[in-house]
Amino acid sequence: MEAAVRQALHAAERGRQRFLADLRRFVAFPSVSADPRRIGQVRACASWLAELLAGVGLDEVEVAPSGGHPVVLAAWRRLPGAPTLLVYGHYDVQPEGPRAAWRSPPFEARLRGEHLYGRGASDDKGQLLAWVAALRAWTSSGGPPVNVVCLFDGEEEIGSPNLRPLLRRRRGGLAADAAAVSDTRMLGPTRPAIVYGLRGSIRAEVELQGPPTDLHSGTFGGAVHNPLQALAELVAGLHNSRGRVRVPGFYDRVRVAPASERAAMARDGPTDAELLRAAGVERAAGEPGWTLYERTTIRPALTVNAIAGGRPEPLGSAVIPAGARAVLEARLVPDQDPAEVERLLRRHLAASLPAGIRARVRVGTGSPPVLVDRHHPAVQAAELAYRRAFGAPAVLLRSGGTIAAVGMLADALDLPLVLMGFALPSDRLHAPNERAHLPTLARGVDTCVWFLAQLRSALSAASSRSSGLARPP
Amino acid sequence: MEAAVRQALHAAERGRQRFLADLRRFVAFPSVSADPRRIGQVRACASWLAELLAGVGLDEVEVAPSGGHPVVLAAWRRLPGAPTLLVYGHYDVQPEGPRAAWRSPPFEARLRGEHLYGRGASDDKGQLLAWVAALRAWTSSGGPPVNVVCLFDGEEEIGSPNLRPLLRRRRGGLAADAAAVSDTRMLGPTRPAIVYGLRGSIRAEVELQGPPTDLHSGTFGGAVHNPLQALAELVAGLHNSRGRVRVPGFYDRVRVAPASERAAMARDGPTDAELLRAAGVERAAGEPGWTLYERTTIRPALTVNAIAGGRPEPLGSAVIPAGARAVLEARLVPDQDPAEVERLLRRHLAASLPAGIRARVRVGTGSPPVLVDRHHPAVQAAELAYRRAFGAPAVLLRSGGTIAAVGMLADALDLPLVLMGFALPSDRLHAPNERAHLPTLARGVDTCVWFLAQLRSALSAASSRSSGLARPP
Numbered sequence: 001m002e003a004a005v006r007q008a009l010h011a012a013e014r015g016r017q018r019f020l021a022d023l024r025r026f027v028a029f030p031s032v033s034a035d036p037r038r039i040g041q042v043r044a045c046a047s048w049l050a051e052l053l054a055g056v057g058l059d060e061v062e063v064a065p066s067g068g069h070p071v072v073l074a075a076w077r078r079l080p081g082a083p084t085l086l087v088y089g090h091y092d093v094q095p096e097g098p099r100a101a102w103r104s105p106p107f108e109a110r111l112r113g114e115h116l117y118g119r120g121a122s123d124d125k126g127q128l129l130a131w132v133a134a135l136r137a138w139t140s141s142g143g144p145p146v147n148v149v150c151l152f153d154g155e156e157e158i159g160s161p162n163l164r165p166l167l168r169r170r171r172g173g174l175a176a177d178a179a180a181v182s183d184t185r186m187l188g189p190t191r192p193a194i195v196y197g198l199r200g201s202i203r204a205e206v207e208l209q210g211p212p213t214d215l216h217s218g219t220f221g222g223a224v225h226n227p228l229q230a231l232a233e234l235v236a237g238l239h240n241s242r243g244r245v246r247v248p249g250f251y252d253r254v255r256v257a258p259a260s261e262r263a264a265m266a267r268d269g270p271t272d273a274e275l276l277r278a279a280g281v282e283r284a285a286g287e288p289g290w291t292l293y294e295r296t297t298i299r300p301a302l303t304v305n306a307i308a309g310g311r312p313e314p315l316g317s318a319v320i321p322a323g324a325r326a327v328l329e330a331r332l333v334p335d336q337d338p339a340e341v342e343r344l345l346r347r348h349l350a351a352s353l354p355a356g357i358r359a360r361v362r363v364g365t366g367s368p369p370v371l372v373d374r375h376h377p378a379v380q381a382a383e384l385a386y387r388r389a390f391g392a393p394a395v396l397l398r399s400g401g402t403i404a405a406v407g408m409l410a411d412a413l414d415l416p417l418v419l420m421g422f423a424l425p426s427d428r429l430h431a432p433n434e435r436a437h438l439p440t441l442a443r444g445v446d447t448c449v450w451f452l453a454q455l456r457s458a459l460s461a462a463s464s465r466s467s468g469l470a471r472p473p
Numbered sequence: 474m475e476a477a478v479r480q481a482l483h484a485a486e487r488g489r490q491r492f493l494a495d496l497r498r499f500v501a502f503p504s505v506s507a508d509p510r511r512i513g514q515v516r517a518c519a520s521w522l523a524e525l526l527a528g529v530g531l532d533e534v535e536v537a538p539s540g541g542h543p544v545v546l547a548a549w550r551r552l553p554g555a556p557t558l559l560v561y562g563h564y565d566v567q568p569e570g571p572r573a574a575w576r577s578p579p580f581e582a583r584l585r586g587e588h589l590y591g592r593g594a595s596d597d598k599g600q601l602l603a604w605v606a607a608l609r610a611w612t613s614s615g616g617p618p619v620n621v622v623c624l625f626d627g628e629e630e631i632g633s634p635n636l637r638p639l640l641r642r643r644r645g646g647l648a649a650d651a652a653a654v655s656d657t658r659m660l661g662p663t664r665p666a667i668v669y670g671l672r673g674s675i676r677a678e679v680e681l682q683g684p685p686t687d688l689h690s691g692t693f694g695g696a697v698h699n700p701l702q703a704l705a706e707l708v709a710g711l712h713n714s715r716g717r718v719r720v721p722g723f724y725d726r727v728r729v730a731p732a733s734e735r736a737a738m739a740r741d742g743p744t745d746a747e748l749l750r751a752a753g754v755e756r757a758a759g760e761p762g763w764t765l766y767e768r769t770t771i772r773p774a775l776t777v778n779a780i781a782g783g784r785p786e787p788l789g790s791a792v793i794p795a796g797a798r799a800v801l802e803a804r805l806v807p808d809q810d811p812a813e814v815e816r817l818l819r820r821h822l823a824a825s826l827p828a829g830i831r832a833r834v835r836v837g838t839g840s841p842p843v844l845v846d847r848h849h850p851a852v853q854a855a856e857l858a859y860r861r862a863f864g865a866p867a868v869l870l871r872s873g874g875t876i877a878a879v880g881m882l883a884d885a886l887d888l889p890l891v892l893m894g895f896a897l898p899s900d901r902l903h904a905p906n907e908r909a910h911l912p913t914l915a916r917g918v919d920t921c922v923w924f925l926a927q928l929r930s931a932l933s934a935a936s937s938r939s940s941g942l943a944r945p946p
Binding site for chain 2: 203216222239280284285304331354431
């Protein structure tokens with residue numbers, strides 16, 4: 001096995017330029033799943049990815065309809081009896097936002113120093129391609145040591161609304177012994193991390209309606225309710241002055257992490273200073289009594305993502321706008337339930353509304369928070385793989401982010417999960433000037449190469465321990 | 474004189490179709506002064522208007538550079554020794570806002586029933602054209618009974634930032650005995666009104682900056698200040714729960730109207746029910762202890778016109794936005810001073826800002842509130858003119874709106890002013906589906922015809938009273 005790994009690592013090394021070229025082309029697709037005008041471009045990205053996977057030597061390549069943007073499937077299962085790994089990644093990206101905020105065009109990948117800039121370069125196209133490159137390294141070196149099924153989502157950034165039914169329909173073909181998801185962050189280029197907890201989320205769009213049409217603010221200013229002011233008051237009323245969420249019941253089900261876990265978090269996790277540096281700000285905010293790492297992982301949060309009302313041109317129009325909209329997002333922790341938080345939020349918003357203003361609240365499909373088994377052999381295999389590839393131990397972290405698909409994979413396929421990401425805190429995920437750190441991605445490819453090898457022995461040993469029967473080597 | 478008026482009124486009657494055709498063409502120019510991309514179209518509108526004035530038989534027609542959008546000037550002064558009236562109107566319009574909110578294209582005037590729909594149909598192209606039509610009626614009937622100077626502004630909707638210097642430079646050519654401004658509302662189609670008070674205004678753009686770039690709201694939600702939340706809190710903090718402005722000192726200089734004026738306002742002004750009906754809402758808001766008419770005229774107001782932050786697409790992007798902007802507007806009453814209110818507002822905003830958020834506040838040129846002499850003979854001439862044309866007495870009203878130019882005309886040219894408008898509360902000024910009521914505009918034309926006749930005797934009598942010398946009839 002060691003010789004085979006060496007051979008695959010050499011192949012990965014030889015594939016660095018190819019990796020870069022693939023990533024450039026991958027970034028060029030504006031596969032923004034949230035933008036209905038880009039359905040065709042998301043689809044084109046899926047087709048390109050499918051061709052890439054076929055070229056790597058994978059079988060059963062398919063652009064599978066999901067009801068929304070397609071899922072790209074592929075498999076390599078030529079080792080009957082050997083464990084099977086499911087690899088999850090996503091080829092869709094966040095909206096790029098205003099072009100002016102980008103130093104270079106978001107969908108034309110640009111190399112500056114060790115970074116490749118472009119929307120999706122890190123989240124998640126770069127990380128997804130790390131798996132593709134590792135599989136190519138193995139297929140060009142006699143074949144992977146375990147069976148592999150790839151599931152590349154086209155709707156991760158919109159909460160994978162069509163994934164659960166697809167997982168159910170395809171349960172047979174997607175059966176595996178573990179799943180690897182590379183869509184999370186490390187602590188730094190030499191500080192790998194495995195994530196064992198994700199926050200859940202729900203997103204709500206709140207639309208307030210006041211007068212039937214915009215009103216002249218000279219004629220009516222001071223006499224009628226302004227829905228934009230009401231919206232500002234509603235948003236301001238979501239937190240108290242100490243930074244705690246004021247929605248009644250919001251914290252009721254929040255599980256308090258045990259002291260041992262908080263101690264481990266303090267030891268392994270990012271410090272307040274590191275998180276502030278990553279955010280680029282000097283001062284913290286939020287709930288007192290918790291470190292920033294805790295505030296963003298084991299504590300829930302309620303964020304206003306967007307507000308729009310009136311016409312915001314410089315010095316604007318002299319109107320009381322007829323309506324105003326806000327997008328709110330709650331990040332949830334165990335044991336908060338998205339459906340329950342939705343009810344609490346709706347009740348609070350309805351109770352806070354001034355007379356004369358009507359509200360419409362739309363809530364997207366929620367994702368529950370996820371905790372995975374930190375002690376599963378597959379997680380240990382990942383720890384070993386990181387140590388080999390990065391020369392440094394991986395720490396076990398909780399993440400503040402949400403990957404809706406992770407909960408679905410665990411539920412629908414009953415799989416142990418390994419969240420082994422290669423993004424860096426400085427990658428500007430979801431923001432303008434997103435970038436990938438190429439040396440880190442290269443080590444990520446090596447980590448995937450190693451993981452496939454480690455996984456075989458880890459799962460075979462686990463299986464022999466649990467069944468009492470040794471699988472063939 | 475009576476025979477000459479009859480002749481002019483007949484000419485105005487014959488000109489109704491011509492008036493409608495002119496208004497349709499006038500509306501077709503998207504002369505949005507706030508939109509820098511429409512400089513050329515504002516200019517084209519000015520040229521068209523100048524040609525129209527020349528066709529009416531006015532002299533000294535000129536598209537006068539102002540440093541911003543041009544002012545259109547014209548004059549008819551063939552009666553040496555007779556009084557001179559300055560007519561002020563504006564050919565620029567408010568931004569039309571989103572096309573989807575309009576039943577028909579904002580710059581293609583459409584006739585539905587008695588209304589002509591289009592941006593500017595009422596504010597102020599229709600009212601300006603009422604003067605043009607009245608002047609045409611007189612020039613085709615032997616000439617107006619007084620001298621006339623027309624000054625048609627291209628920047629009223631942006632606060633006439635370049636008008637004051639132009640008035641100073643042109644003081645000689647603009648000298649007059651009174652000015653008529655038709656840019657205000659009546660109470661209804663049979664309830665004419667003369668406005669004797671306008672609120673002043675200042676507009677401020679508040680831009681908050683938090684992190685240097687949008688942040689992933691999963692990774693950082695709960696740990697850093699969100700400038701959009703800070704903006705919502707800032708806006709919410711501008712009023713207390715009773716609807717009073719919380720900016721310290723804001724009310725200090727507000728002059729309390731005498732009981733006699735409040736009684737007259739209660740007698741002549743719109744009722745709460747009428748104002749709510751005009752706004753299309755069921756419930757009032759604002760300062761307790763004052764009628765809605767009072768809240769919008771003799772009491773100041775602070776309105777948030779617009780907020781923009783984050784990306785407001787449905788269910789938005791999962792970010793803590795780097796920045797957020799709001800447009801605020803204060804409407805001022807005597808004796809509030811725009812510069813002082815600007816200082817108070819800046820101080821309050823700075824004091825309300827949470828740590829970790831930076832603010833930039835830009836304030837446009839303010840306009841002071843205006844009160845004109847209700848008892849001036851020119852106002853009495855307007856009362857008579859309305860009574861003749863509408864068959865109903867005009868009431869004297871205060872308006873909640875602001876016409877920056879009015880204060881400038883009074884200051885720079887030292888003129889008595891008559892605010893004699895023909896807009897209706899249902900005209901949807903500044904809003905989508907703005908419209909003009911054609912029968913009311915027709916009576917407006919007749920009112921202008923009458924006014925020119927009444928003004929001659931009113932000002933001549935006043936002049937003879939004050940100087941002891943009778944002018945030639």
